[in-house]
Amino acid sequence: EVQLVESGGGLVQPGGSLRVSCVASGFTFVNYGMSWVRQAPGKSLEWVSDIIWNGEIAYYAESVKGRFTISRDNAKNTVSLQMNNLKPEDTAVYYCAKITSNRRGMDYWGKGTLVTVSS
DSSP: OOEEEEEOOEEEOTTOOEEEEEEEESSOGGGSOEEEEEEOTTSOEEEEEEEOTTSSOEEEOTTTTTTEEEEEEGGGTEEEEEEOSOOGGGOEEEEEEEEOTTSSSEEEEOOOEEEEEOO
16 A cells, blocks of 8 residues: 655754655655645645656745755655755644646645644
8 A cells, every 4th residue: 555654853943954754655656746745733734845756846835945855765765855944834744745647636645744843
């Protein structure tokens, strides 16, 4: 079965950095784009970033552009999100998700990892 397992969340001070990662299994990882989506407490889901199958092109929400960097290592079935200059409003559960073959959405999600940005 498809599994997406996030890790790397934790407590960080404003202005700090954190890297969250997601290890995928149960599908041919290299064939699919991957996404990061987050959900702040009491808020709706917010798309954060996408990366295409070979890692050559990435997309970012305006709210994180210039601060976050998505990457992938297809040999390790891993997608990561490097988060720099973190702000309290970045506090959220961060989910990785698999993009569908037709690229119209996400069909599998991990359970998420909590990132808390607070002093």
